[in-house]
Every structure is written in C-alpha cells, then in structure tokens.
Amino acid sequence: MKESFIRNKYGEVTHFSHPPRIAKQADFDGATPAQVAEAYLTENKQRLGLAQGRIANVEDATKFSEDPDATVISYLKEKDITGSTLVIFQQSTMGLNIFNARTGVHVNNADMTVNSVQSSMHASVKITNLDAKERQVEKSPKKITAPAFRKMLRTIKGAENPRIARQVVYRYESDDRVEAEDHRGCFGGGGGHVHLDLSKADGFKDGEHYIVDEVLFRAPISKGAKPVNWRALVEPKTNTVLYIRALVAHATGMVFVRDPQTSSNATVTASSMNAQLNPFRSSVTLPGLTAATPQPLAGDFVNIMDFSIPTSIPPTVANPSGAFNFNARSDDFSAVNAYYHCDGLFRKMLDLGFTLSNYFDGTTFPVPVDHRATIGSSDGNEVNASAPGNALGNGLEEFRFALVQQNQALGMATSARVTWHEFGHAVLWDHVNSPNFGFAHSAGDAMAAILYDPNNQCADRFDTFPWLTISNPVISRRHDRAVSAGWAWFGANYNTRYGGEQVLGTTLFRLYRSLGGDSTRLSTRQRASDTTLYLILKGIGLLSSTTNDPRIYVTALQNADLTTTAFKGVPGGALHKVVRWAFEKQGLFQPGATPGGSTITTEGNPPEVDVYIDDGRNGEYQYQRVHWQNQDMWVRRSADGGTSHEQPLVGLTNYMYVKVKNRGSEWASSVSVDAYHCLPGTGLAFPDDWQPMTTPSISLGSPIPPGGSTIVGPFAFTPTQVGHECLLAIAHADGDPGNDTTLTGTISEGRFVPFDNNIGQRNVNPVMPSFQNLVAFMKGHKIWVRNPFRKVKVATIHISMPRILRKLGWRMKVVSRGMDKFEIGPRDRREVVFDLVPGADFRSQDIKRAIERGDATILVEVLLDGELSGGMSYPLSFDTDPVDREKRKDFGLLRTDLSDSLRRLLKGQTIDPDILSSRKIRRVSFDFDEELLDDKTDP
Numbered sequence: 001m002k003e004s005f006i007r008n009k010y011g012e013v014t015h016f017s018h019p020p021r022i023a024k025q026a027d028f029d030g031a032t033p034a035q036v037a038e039a040y041l042t043e044n045k046q047r048l049g050l051a052q053g054r055i056a057n058v059e060d061a062t063k064f065s066e067d068p069d070a071t072v073i074s075y076l077k078e079k080d081i082t083g084s085t086l087v088i089f090q091q092s093t094m095g096l097n098i099f100n101a102r103t104g105v106h107v108n109n110a111d112m113t114v115n116s117v118q119s120s121m122h123a124s125v126k127i128t129n130l131d132a133k134e135r136q137v138e139k140s141p142k143k144i145t146a147p148a149f150r151k152m153l154r155t156i157k158g159a160e161n162p163r164i165a166r167q168v169v170y171r172y173e174s175d176d177r178v179e180a181e182d183h184r185g186c187f188g189g190g191g192g193h194v195h196l197d198l199s200k201a202d203g204f205k206d207g208e209h210y211i212v213d214e215v216l217f218r219a220p221i222s223k224g225a226k227p228v229n230w231r232a233l234v235e236p237k238t239n240t241v242l243y244i245r246a247l248v249a250h251a252t253g254m255v256f257v258r259d260p261q262t263s264s265n266a267t268v269t270a271s272s273m274n275a276q277l278n279p280f281r282s283s284v285t286l287p288g289l290t291a292a293t294p295q296p297l298a299g300d301f302v303n304i305m306d307f308s309i310p311t312s313i314p315p316t317v318a319n320p321s322g323a324f325n326f327n328a329r330s331d332d333f334s335a336v337n338a339y340y341h342c343d344g345l346f347r348k349m350l351d352l353g354f355t356l357s358n359y360f361d362g363t364t365f366p367v368p369v370d371h372r373a374t375i376g377s378s379d380g381n382e383v384n385a386s387a388p389g390n391a392l393g394n395g396l397e398e399f400r401f402a403l404v405q406q407n408q409a410l411g412m413a414t415s416a417r418v419t420w421h422e423f424g425h426a427v428l429w430d431h432v433n434s435p436n437f438g439f440a441h442s443a444g445d446a447m448a449a450i451l452y453d454p455n456n457q458c459a460d461r462f463d464t465f466p467w468l469t470i471s472n473p474v475i476s477r478r479h480d481r482a483v484s485a486g487w488a489w490f491g492a493n494y495n496t497r498y499g500g501e502q503v504l505g506t507t508l509f510r511l512y513r514s515l516g517g518d519s520t521r522l523s524t525r526q527r528a529s530d531t532t533l534y535l536i537l538k539g540i541g542l543l544s545s546t547t548n549d550p551r552i553y554v555t556a557l558q559n560a561d562l563t564t565t566a567f568k569g570v571p572g573g574a575l576h577k578v579v580r581w582a583f584e585k586q587g588l589f590q591p592g593a594t595p596g597g598s599t600i601t602t603e604g605n606p607p608e609v610d611v612y613i614d615d616g617r618n619g620e621y622q623y624q625r626v627h628w629q630n631q632d633m634w635v636r637r638s639a640d641g642g643t644s645h646e647q648p649l650v651g652l653t654n655y656m657y658v659k660v661k662n663r664g665s666e667w668a669s670s671v672s673v674d675a676y677h678c679l680p681g682t683g684l685a686f687p688d689d690w691q692p693m694t695t696p697s698i699s700l701g702s703p704i705p706p707g708g709s710t711i712v713g714p715f716a717f718t719p720t721q722v723g724h725e726c727l728l729a730i731a732h733a734d735g736d737p738g739n740d741t742t743l744t745g746t747i748s749e750g751r752f753v754p755f756d757n758n759i760g761q762r763n764v765n766p767v768m769p770s771f772q773n774l775v776a777f778m779k780g781h782k783i784w785v786r787n788p789f790r791k792v793k794v795a796t797i798h799i800s801m802p803r804i805l806r807k808l809g810w811r812m813k814v815v816s817r818g819m820d821k822f823e824i825g826p827r828d829r830r831e832v833v834f835d836l837v838p839g840a841d842f843r844s845q846d847i848k849r850a851i852e853r854g855d856a857t858i859l860v861e862v863l864l865d866g867e868l869s870g871g872m873s874y875p876l877s878f879d880t881d882p883v884d885r886e887k888r889k890d891f892g893l894l895r896t897d898l899s900d901s902l903r904r905l906l907k908g909q910t911i912d913p914d915i916l917s918s919r920k921i922r923r924v925s926f927d928f929d930e931e932l933l934d935d936k937t938d939p
C-alpha cells in the first residue's frame with residue numbers, strides 16, 4: 001500500500017491513506033485513540049494542507065476561539081467501529097464552526113496506528129461579511145417571528161418553531177444551494193412537493209466564506225405529509241438563503257418488533273382479531289430504504305416483491321417520509337414486517353462487525369423477499385418459510401414467507417424469530433453451498449433463541465418460536481432438550497435435520513447462558529447474546545463445506561474466538577474452553593458420539609487433561625455471578641502448609657496456596673501455577689494491572705492423576721493496603737495451558753476469570769475487622785475503580801447488605817465525589833470512599849445466624865455501562881480465634897510504630913532506637929506508586 005491523496009476542486013485533501021503508521025509525538029503507552037489522532041494530525045498538518053489551522057488540545061477545545069487569523073481544529077467526538085475508532089475533529093474560526101468542515105482520523109485500536117484520514121476541512125478561510133457576526137454569543141436558540149421567517153422562506157407554509165440555533169461559517173456553492181437533482185425526491189419531479197422560491201443570491205460568490213445564521217424549523221415536505229426537520233443557512237444582512245435542506249425522515253412502518261409472546265407473554269394467536277392484535281404493533285423507522293416517490297419497500301439489503309403465488313402486490317406509500325401502517329391481519333402488514341426483519345438480519349451482521357461483501361460473497365443484494373409466498377404446497381395456504389439458494393448454490397437467492405397459521409391472514413414474517421431461522425440458511429449458502437450443516441438443519445433456531453432471550457417476556461423461556469407454538473400447538477421446537485431424554489448429540493432423537501437443529505440450539509443456548517445469558521442484568525444478557533451470535537456467525541464463516549461431524553463446527557467456533565482481535569472492544573482467546581464444554585454437556589466427546597451413532601444418553605467427557613482451580617463449579621462453566629471468591633485459593637500468614645484461610649496481614653510476607661484438580665481422563669503433567677496480585681480495586685485488566693507475586697510461579701515435580709488434586713504453594717506476597725488485595729492464580733499443564741496464553745489483548749477480569757477453569761481469583765481483606773470494628777473500618781474505607789476500556793464508561797457502585805443489617809436500618813453508601821454513579825475516563829481509575837451508617841442495635845446471635853444462613857456478606861459490585869466489572873465481598877465475622885487476636889494486637893502495635901517511624905524518616909529525623917532494636921521491624925522498604933503519591937501525602 002502506497003501513500004495516496006484525493007483532492008477536491010479547491011485542491012484540498014479530502015482523503016489521505018498510507019501504510020499503518022504510529023504518530024511519533026504521542027507517548028503511546030496508554031494513550032487514548034483521541035490522543036493518538038491528535039498527535040497524528042499535528043504531525044501531518046502540512047501534508048493535509050491544514051498548515052493554517054491550529055490544533056487545539058483535546059482538553060482545551062476553545063483556547064483559540066477568538067483568533068481571526070487562523071482556523072482551529074478541535075476534537076469533536078469519536079465512534080467505535082469494530083476494533084477501530086474514528087476520531088472526528090471540527091474546524092472553526094473566530095469561535096464559529098465552519099459548516100461541515102470535519103476530519104475523521106481512523107485509529108486501529110489493536111496497535112494504535114493510523115492508516116487513513118477523511119477530511120472536509122478548508123485550507124484557507126477568508127470571511128467576506130465579517131460584520132455579520134453577532135457580538136454576543138447566544139446561549140440558547142433565538143426565536144424567529146412569523147414575518148421574519150416569511151422574509152427568508154416565502155413559500156414554506158406551516159413552519160413550526162423556527163429559530164436561529166447558532167451562527168456558522170459557510171462556504172457558498174451555488175450548485176449546492178438546494179438538494180441535487182438526482183436526490184430530488186423532496187423538491188421536484190413528483191407532485192405535491194413544497195415549491196422553494198428562493199430569492200436570487202446576487203453578489204454571493206462561489207467558494208467564498210460567509211457568516212450565516214443556522215435556521216432550524218419543522219415543516220411538511222409535501223401537502224398533508226407529516227412535518228420533518230429543516231435546516232437553512234441564511235446570510236443575516238440580506239436574509240438570503242444560501243443553503244437549505246429538509247432532513248428527510250425515513251419512512252416508518254408498524255411491525256411486530258418482537259412477537260406478542262416474546263414482548264409481553266400475550267395469549268393472542270394468529271386467529272385473534274385486529275382489535276386484539278393491533279396493540280402489539282409498534283411504529284419503527286424502516287432503515288435503508290432507497291428514497292423514491294412513491295416509496296416501495298426496497299432498500300440496500302432486501303426488496304419486498306411478489307415473485308411467487310399467491311398474488312400479493314407489496315404496498316407503497318406516497319413519498320419517502322410516508323408511513324406503512326396496516327392492520328395486523330393483512331398481507332401488507334406481513335410485507336412491512338418482512339422488510340423490517342430481513343433488513344435487520346443484515347444490519348445486525350454489520351453491527352457485529354462483519355463486512356457483508358466478504359461474508360456474502362455469493363449473494364446478490366438487495367435480496368428479493370416474497371412476504372406471501374408458496375413454499376411447499378401450491379395453494380399458498382401453508383405454515384412455512386424458506387431461504388432457497390441461487391442457481392450456483394453458492395449464495396442466497398431469496399426469502400419466502402407463508403402463514404403463521406392456515407387460513408389466517410397473518411404472515412410468517414411477523415415472527416422475527418422465524419426470519420432468524422431462515423437467516424440460518426442464508427449464512428450457510430455462501431460458505432458450505434448448502435442450506436444445511438450436514439450435522440444439523442441450521443443454527444437458525446439457536447440464533448433466534450439467543451437473540452430474543454435477553455428481554456424475553458414469554459413465560460416459557462425455552463420455547464424457540466412462541467408465536468408459532470401458540471397458534472399451532474403441534475409445532476414444538478425447543479432449546480432445552482435433555483440429554484437423558486434422547487437429545488444428546490447422537491442420541492435417539494438426534495438426526496441431521498430438525499432433531500439436530502434442537503440439539504444444536506440447546507448446545508449453543510447453553511454457551512450463551514454461561515457467557516452471561518443467565519445473569520439477572522439485562523445489559524449482561526445482551527452482551528452475552530451478541531457475543532454468542534458473533535461466534536456462531538463467524539464460526540459458520542470459517543466452514544468451507546458441509547460435514548456430518550459437529551466437532552468440526554466446535555473447532556470453527558473455537559477458532560472464531562481465538563482469531564478475534566477485538567469484538568466490541570474485547571479481545572478474543574478467552575471463550576474457547578466454554579465452547580467445548582457446551583457441546584460436552586450435550587453428549588459430544590465420548591465413544592459412540594460420532595456420525596451414525598444413536599445410543600448416547602449421557603454427557604460427554606472432559607478434555608483428556610483439564611486442570612482447574614475449583615471456584616465451586618467443579619471445573620465447569622455454568623454462569624457464575626461472582627468470580628472473585630475462589631475458595632481453593634487461600635492465604636496463610638506463615639508458610640506452614642495449613643489449609644484454612646487466614647486474612648493476610650498488611651506490610652508482611654503472606655503465603656498463598658492453591659489447590660489444583662484434574663477433571664481429565666489422563667494424567668496432567670508439567671503442571672505449574674503462576675501467581676499474581678494487584679492493587680485493590682475492580683475492573684482490573686489482565687495482564688496490565690496484575691503483578692507477579694514475590695514467588696511468581698511454582699512447577700510441580702509430579703503429575704496429577706485423573707480426578708486427583710494437588711496443593712501448590714507457598715506463593716509469597718506482601719499486601720500493601722488494609723481492606724483488600726486481589727489474588728490471581730493460573731494453572732498450566734501439558735495440553736491444557738491457561739487462557740493467558742491465548743488472549744489476543746488486554747482484558748478485564750470479568751471477561752477472563754469465569755471462562756477458564758485454569759484461572760482462579762480470590763479477593764481478600766488483609767486484616768479483616770471483626771464485626772464490632774466494622775463501622776470504624778468502613779468509615780472512609782476506599783477502593784479503586786478502574787476502567788480497562790478505551791472509552792468513557794459510566795460507573796455504578798451497587799451495594800448489597802445482609803438482610804439482618806438492612807432490617808435494622810444499617811446502610812452503606814458511597815460518599816466520594818459523584819456518589820455511586822460517575823463517568824470514568826478511558827483506562828482511568830478513581831478512588832471510591834464508603835461510609836457505613838449504623839442502624840439499630842443487634843443481638844450477636846442474629847449475626848451468628850446470618851453467618852450460618854450464608855447471608856452475612858456486604859457485597860460491593862462495580863458496573864461499567866451497566867455491566868458487572870468487578871467487586872469486593874466483606875464477610876461479617878466474629879474474630880474469636882485467640883491466636884488471631886494476639887497477632888492482630890501485635891500488628892496494631894507495629895502499624896503505629898511504623899507510621900511514626902516513617903514520618904520521622906521522611907522528616908530527616910532518626911528513628912526511635914527502641915523500635916529499631918525491637919524485633920518488630922526487620923527491614924523497611926519503600927515502594928511508592930507515583931500516581932498515588934499526590935493523594936497520599938501526609939499534610
């Protein structure tokens with residue numbers, strides 16, 4: 001790839017591309033995409049022809065605002081686009097934005113390189129009407145009176161809320177005054193459009209810059225149409241309109257966004273009347289339509305047509321802002337649903353980061369869709385849908401939809417889930433040249449189940465097509481099929497058709513549940529749904545032919561994870577073990593579970609070697625809400641090999657032990673464990689925020705037998721803060737390395753630890769207070785909240801108290817700035833301070849009972865954009881162990897002495913010789929965290 005420039009008629013660079021390049025000026029260690037883009041622009045100003053422009057620092061966009069001689073280029077916003085970030089800058093002069101003058105710098109998130117820039121900035125700006133600038137900058141839009149509006153736009157009637165939003169600088173182009181001829185749907189050609197009678201723009205010259213008022217209002221673009229937003233740029237001295245556009249609304253239509261059962265567990269069926277069915281419609285924008293007058297249901301991805309009997313001509317509306325609103329019981333309603341949902345299939349692929357032209361290399365767009373078609377029987381009165389292939393069998397030809405129920409005017413396309421089933425075939429055509437896998441009908445049922453689960457209101461979560469089932473009780477397709485009931489891979493009910501579809505659906509739904517589908521939080525379920533859908537689709541893209549062996553698809557799904565550099569900002573290589581487990585639980589991976597078999601009635605086998613640190617799931621991957629309480633990792637205050645946990649002591653060497661088990665069928669050899677700890681906090685990114693323990697790794701001399709276990713330790717480490725410490729252990733064995741070896745980037749602990757049984761995490765509370773001390777302990781107690789992502793997140797602190805404390809009116813709250821909800825910058829961290837407000841007195845037996853009940857832990861969870869990022873648990877306890885109490889007393893003494901001594905040392909004084917000679921301090925070492933030093937300075 002060589003450097004290339006594209007220029008406009010003014011000689012300005014509008015596009016610049018070159019091999020990936022790192023901007024030299026920025027310190028890229030931890031730099032954000034915005035910082036990288038800014039450094040890049042500064043470096044390349046000359047070549048981009050923006051030498052006149054000053055680049056305002058990201059933090060100070062308004063710095064040069066009143067300078068008349070130069071334009072200012074300042075950060076506007078950024079957009080995340082599947083692994084890269086588009087950082088957009090705005091050009092301004094004299095504090096006024098230059099209309100549509102922007103530059104987008106494309107930053108690759110993986111290595112922070114730039115390889116292309118798109119720009120519409122102006123090389124030089126000379127303003128002709130400087131005296132038109134308002135002296136006072138208006139804070140809010142200025143109303144325009146009706147007579148004033150008539151002066152500007154004589155022929156536009158019924159304008160609502162006309163106002164001057166702001167002043168901008170506009171480079172006049174006479175050709176661009178109104179919408180160009182070929183997009184003229186709004187202004188000419190078709191009948192009934194508003195006639196724009198603009199006064200002559202005498203004296204205004206092409207290419208010159210003018211200060212103009214940006215006038216916004218709402219008005220219909222044709223008689224009787226609903227109003228849309230307009231923008232006009234008006235030169236204030238002469239009231240001349242230099243530019244005007246209707247910001248044309250997309251057509252809308254009423255559809256079942258989700259079917260009535262999925263959206264509200266309704267009891268309506270396909271034989272219900274319009275009066276019952278219509279309330280389940282909602283009005284949506286129909287994206288991607290190609291504007292036309294009249295407007296058909298034809299767009300970028302799909303085109304609703306009547307290519308199959310029975311005859312049913314798809315509806316049109318008068319113009320591009322029309323509304324496709326029809327009764328539920330009509331072919332027209334089915335047509336609108338067919339457009340909205342089939343367009344949505346491809347749009348979802350885009351949203352997941354796929355490039356459609358690559359993925360669907362054999363399919364021609366737009367894909368024809370018949371919303372009222374014949375599939376099997378010739379009378380068209382059937383319950384069915386299909387996705388036939390093209391003549392070469394290497395791409396999708398079309399979608400066909402019949403009815404939800406015989407003799408009822410409700411189209412199959414009203415079921416979004418059915419469109420996803422058909423999409424299961426569409427994605428196979430392009431990759432395996434067949435609508436079926438060979439080992440199952442398709443992954444369409446799985447995708448429908450997973451996509452519509454996060455917010456599913458249907459009482460039966462495992463009914464794959466509730467809208468069809470309720471209308472035709474015979475149709476029973478489920479995604480909770482039990483292995484013991486013959487639904488194993490190669491069990492009695494398995495076949496390569498719909499039996500296999502349900503076995504696959506159950507398997508992939510299990511994967512989704514593990515990845516967060518079983519969370520109580522909607523945002524976590526949605527993220528899990530997208531992630532699973534992404535893996536399913538990418539896995540299909542990695543197949544090259546049909547196969548009757550599902551293990552080939554397992555490998556494709558695992559490779560889909562392993563080769564992902566970033567999916568929605570999260571690296572790959574962390575989920576492949578869960579993929580295998582999901583299939584293992586459905587009976588795959590055992591003798592007899594091979595093509596042709598039909599006798600499997602049990603779950604499959606684990607991998608030959610499968611070492612794990614038991615977090616309570618026995619090495620399996622059912623969804624787990626809290627990932628930082630692994631009880632097979634524990635701490636001793638001395639390296640005595642004890643097997644009960646002692647809370648570590650701050651400032652002293654403590655020792656972690658880890659129990660490693662093997663659930664595989666073969667001996668685990670060359671077992672080693674790596675140990676890490678870190679500053680207390682949440683949202684810890686691996687590996688960046690974790691540091692190896694003083695004993696970083698221990699290798700075992702002898703292998704672990706199948707079903708056996710070994711305790712590995714001691715790992716020496718020294719916690720630095722009272723309150724908490726996070727411990728991480730990663731086991732490795734021949735044939736079963738930890739996912740730290742497969743990660744493709746830095747990942748937050750919540751996306752890492754739960755999905756690899758080789759990894760354990762335990763957050764501990766060095767010198768845990770007894771309950772009596774809890775109030776004192778929690779007053780001003782601090783944790784660090786970190787944002788491991790490269791964009792701004794909203795952090796929410798969620799605190800759950802044991803019931804006994806809640807009942808007595810005890811409350812814990814966040815008292816630091818922003819309280820329990822605040823924004824946190826990219827890769828930033830923030831200190832959060834707690835306070836415990838005591839309630840009524842309690843009896844110690846109440847606490848004892850709460851401990852016995854297992855409801856005696858204060859749980860702090862940190863959410864970033866609504867998704868669990870990490871947290872801390874504070875178990876209540878009575879510190880009754882006398883040895884423990886003794887040690888605590890010692891420790892208390894030591895701390896007082898130590899802080900005294902430190903203060904003296906820092907002031908250049910000598911330390912009390914009594915303390916030095918005592919055995920309490922053997923060595924003092926300083927370990928300053930520079931970033932924290934400012935906050936921690938003792939006044």
Ligand SMILES: [Zn+2]
Nearest residue numbers: 421425441442
């Ligand atoms: Zn099918």
